[in-house]
Amino acid sequence: MSAAQSVPASALPVLRAENLSKRFGGLNAVQNVSFTHYAGEILAVIGPNGAGKTTLLNLLSGVYRPSTGRLWLQEQDITNAPMERRCHAGLGRAFQIVRPFPEMTVHENVTVGALFGQRGIRLPQAREQAYDLLERTGLAAHADRAAHELTLLQDKRLEVARALATQPRVLLLDEVMAGLRPAEAQEAVELVRGIRDSGISILFIEHIMPVVRDLADRVVVMDQGQVLAEGTYREVTANPQVVAAYLGTEAGLHA
């Protein structure tokens, strides 16, 4: 398979899905999806609206339990693990629609991640860690503001900082670039790369193709609940099926 070429031979799998399916009533939202996510890799999941990307992400993060199939995080079977256990196992998630705790300060928001995402940590220590993360994500100046006062971009930073505070091995990012202008998106791309360089594997959903192009080591294309193609950005965008289902006649529209 062509995908194998983009994966370093030495890499270890961190997140592995095997034949995941999810049915809602009569609708097969996700069907027999299998993929492997390797350590240190940035993996993109793209696909048309309604392809099942968000459902897949919800299966990974534990919002839903799969109808069939299995899911491993490193060596741990997390198919039916509740969300908090996945978090402790090393899975972090940032949401498409930002969900700060609105009445908490920015600092407290991140402290929640540090405090409960790790085991055996005390409050002062968690606050310290949270503050460091705020500095890293450029939010330190807003530490004591209520989260509901932030702008969208700051909210997105907060969302990522909070997920990072749980010290994940894999970070799931759900369209975190949506609503950012290109220059901001470029900044965000750098931020995500930096996160990967610190040893965290990243799986993200994204519609903005330049971002996918710049970030993804590997791309999984979904359509109608199934995996349509898998490979490097160049490989999948050259795939006529992908173009037909996802990119349309004017692939350059977003450039």
Next chain:
Amino acid sequence: MKKMLLTGLMLALSGAGAVKVGVLLPLSGAGSVSGQAARSGYLLALDEINRAGGVLGKPLELEFGDDGSAPAKAVPEFVKLVTVDKVDFMAGGVSSATSIAISGPAKQYNTFMAWIGAAAVPVEDAFADHKYFFHYHPWAYYNFEAILGYFKTLKTQRKAKNIAIAYEDGPFGSAGIDATISAFKKAGFNVVMAEKFKTGSGNFGPLVSKAKAAKPDILYWIGYDTDALPLATEVKQQNLQLGLLYGTPPSWPVGFEKNKLSDNVAGLSLWLPSSPQPESRKFVAAYKKKFGTTTEEYFAPLAYVNLKSLAASINAAGSTDKDKVAAELAKTNMPTPFGPLTFSKSLKTQYQGFKSGNWLHFQFLGDARVPVYPIRFAQKPMVWGK
């Protein structure tokens, strides 16, 4: 002596040193109907007492407190009357729960209590060892004694043998219900049904259906005014054949007697405005003069009697000394709208006023409540449905 009279007069004019009676009543909340009725009775009595020269030569003063029908409100209110307003005597009391709640401070301050209501047995327990506790209203077991007496007559005269009981599931209906049932049985009745209901729910369908299957001669219900019409309606609708529908709510719905469904329903009261006794007529006339209306609530004359007898005893004692007043009140023998008032021992307390013999049984006949038993009070023959 002259000097004394003079100071007395001056005191009376200044109001200082006047005898103060605190009155704790449920002026709001669940028991407010009885509480407000009692308040009118007190005000009427106060007028008459002061017009007749007051107490100990000075005008009597009343200090009302509202217990809100809740123990948590009753306790501070009671303490306020006793310690802040420094009343010499306490009167009032309708609800049993609030009366128990104040038994603590009452004993602590050794308060003199001329209590009109609170008929539940736990109240008797709570005040059993209180030296100055005068209880006017018959205890619950006296009520039952009266009812049993009446039913026994019906047994001999009307061959009433089967009794069905419907009682509300709160303390009012459930108090001593087991004892009631066994007493009926002991007296030779068949208790063919004993069912609880939820007061105010208006849901008597199942209960009446069940009663129908049990074929009772008497349906005896222990509930509140809210249950009167729904029960009567259901009995009529399901065509339950009864000799008598007999109930003991503390009060009846306003205008119930004008409703056709009330016909032949029977009940129990200490007093009826239509009572022919001279004391009762006097009370009704005075009440009408002061308030422009008549009252149906027996708590009005009860409160009236309560204050009148207390005032008389203070005057007889010649001072507000609790022991002297208690001794005088214990000796009371005065005519009242309920018949003569005397105090004697009850099961656990020293001074119990009215007892089973003061109860009268009436029936809704035409547009009015008419006494039908005991025979000496009866104005019309009772109507038996079977």
Next chain:
Amino acid sequence: MNETRPEQSRPDGLKQDATTQARAGQELVIEHLAAGYGKVQVLWDVSVRVGPGEFVAMIGANGAGKTTTLRAVSGVVKPTGGRIQLGGRDITRAAPSEVVALGLGHVPEGRELFAMMTVRENLELGAAMRPEARAAQQDTLEQVYRLFPRLQERSKQMAGTLSGGEQQMVAVGRALMGLPSILVVDEPSLGLSPLMTQTVFEALKVVNAEGVSVLLVEQNVGLSLRLAHRAYVLENGQVVKEGTGEALLADPGVRAAYLAL
């Protein structure tokens, strides 16, 4: 791009009646608008003009005040200063219902559909508040279905169960059902795949070609500038630049800031 417009989606069947009259684009004039939420002032000085039948875009960073401007136009946010006129009438303090009655259609950010109603009910509600739109409801519905055939297939489905792109179509369709003479559209491409984004933008072009004025707010600056006749650049609640789409596309400052080129 004009050649890609689907021919069949033109409202060929429309008669020359009040309906068409209502469709003739109205002019929207925003002058020195100031507005905010509570104590936070978002708009300081925004002046924007959308001529009859014109397609105008507003671009700018997050928090620049684009959405707030649209909300002020719709009457959801009450301006603290400045003036808004629609077709010559002052609507600065008008309630949303009055603005809609004057012929403004709003495709809001986040779509704001009625999730537990069918697609058709959503669309029909779009026509419910204007008598002239109600009278033309059947015709308009058919037009919307022609514009978005997908919606006809899904007409009995609950709007909440649609995919993001389909929901965006419903949102546009719902606004069109009110026979607007001017359409304000907020971030229609958000969360949409490239293909779906195309479809929605095609539809906007068609609508505009019919004479409806359009005021568009969009992250996808390249796309919107190519589509728009004119555009405004907002920064910190103020208009800092304006010009034709082409001119702004060629502007090095704009290219650097918004096109990441």
Next chain:
Amino acid sequence: MDLFLQTLLNGLLQSGIYALVASGLALSVGVVGIVNFAHGEFLMIGAFLAWAASASLGIDPLLSLPVVALAVFGVGALTYRVSIRHVLLAPELNQMLLTFGLGILLQNLALMLLGGNTRTVSTPYQASSLQLGALTVGGPKAVAFAFALALLGTLYFVLYRTTLGRQMRAVAQNRRGAQLIGINVDRVYMLAFGVSCGLAAVAGVLVSVLLFASPTVGLVFALKAFAIIVMAGLGNLTGVLWASVLLGVSEALVQTYVPGGGGWSDAVFFLMIFGTLVLRSFRGNR
């Protein structure tokens, strides 16, 4: 067998009252999103108005019903205007406290003006009933049941088949979306709240015929109506009917067949609600 059938019938008839009270509440919760703790007090106002018309003017409550409903609709709309509309965007708890305060105010106003006494009205048909063999159907209760059905049916029709109803549902589902398509949200809320209060008054009029009028008459029924609409699922009208029937019938069965059942019927009522809510929450779509 007769007893069993009669029991079912008794339960069914009782459920009519529940459904009647719940239908108005369902509207204010479903459309306006306000948990109106004073709903029982609007019922009480309806009951007292019917009683007053009957006692002082001799008008039959069923005849005064339209006027009473309209009057209380007005009171409700006014209440919305001066209070409810100012807390629409406030936290749910604040809304609860507001309507709770309103309930205290109205109830005690009635107590102050009218005293705590129970009042009853007299109508010639109060005791009328229909005999079906050995079974009895109480006339007024049957009328109340029919009213409940008709009201729920009308409500359903209005909400799903009329423009105003669609507007109400639209506002309920997405306030901002509704605003942006030109619906006068404030007006719709006012109408919905007013109608909700008017429906409470209709229930109140029937309760005055069936049972009684008193300042506290609303309390028992409002509490149960709350439980019913929550059990039905907020805003679900057909669910209101089913939940009422289920609860009414199970109450009747307990009252008839369990010794001392009259005392336990409330426990069963609330236990069923508790159980339904808990089970449903665990059956979720996880």
Next chain:
Amino acid sequence: MSAVSARPVPARRPTFAWRALLALGIFFVLALAFPFLPLGDRREFLLQIGFFTLVAGIMALSWDLLARSGQVSLAHAAFYGLGAYGYALLLKAGVPWGAAMPLAALTAGFVSLLLGGVTMRLSGMYFAIATLAFTEVVRTVIQNLPESVAGGANGLLVPALLGGNSRGQYLLALALLLLTVGVSLAVRLSKLHHAFAAIRQGEETARVLGVNVVRYKLAAFFLSSVLAALAGVLYAGKTFFISPLDTFSLANSISPLTTSIFGGLYTTLGPILGATVLRVAEELLHNTVKNGYLVVYGLVLMLSILWLPRGIVGLWRRGRQGGDL
């Protein structure tokens, strides 16, 4: 936005709400001094009012503790009642009062864990009605069990707390309020605060961040119910008499809710101030307006929501949300 740059650089450590602590300190100093003040004739009466105000404060603050975890409960009458009944029954069984008090509270705590366990997944109105239903079920069961079990509908007589010494009773209630405040402050300054607030403001997000929602919801239930039960014990020992209709009444579930909102939600000071102000206002109205005082009281509640949506403490913490003690 321009406002951003004007903000001072925030401290690395949390800024402590000294003002709130100071206010709490003043409250307790005044409350402690109260029974020793020369109050003259009104002393006894004021002690009684004070006692019930303290009980209301315990109830409100304990309700607020549970609400902080997003659980708006109508089961507080049940915990209050279970405390009162547990205490009465333990005394009847011969347990000394000093032991009966904590035992009754722990019993309520245990029951609350069962309740919390099954209502775990409910929220909003559904949770509120489920807890209300629970209360009604408990009340009806106690009311309908044979009298020999727990007094049935007639209720139970309870021996007087501290032999009826009203100053002692007041001080005991004050000590228990201090305990409640201590618990509340400890929660505020610990991990629990972060867990509660996160669950309240976004349960799913909290779980994604590793918060064990089950554990913390139950913790909130347990703490809250134990404290509410202690309030119930105080009530029972003060009024000598408990009955299902009084102790389990809906009013006992609703008044802590209204008190907390009135005072200021999710704070330690708010519910206590709310209880004090409402109780004093009620007493004043009672003595001035007399008959219609509850009408005015209802009006006061309505106006307070319209004009003071964030409660009394909202008066001086306008700018902030939820950061205070």
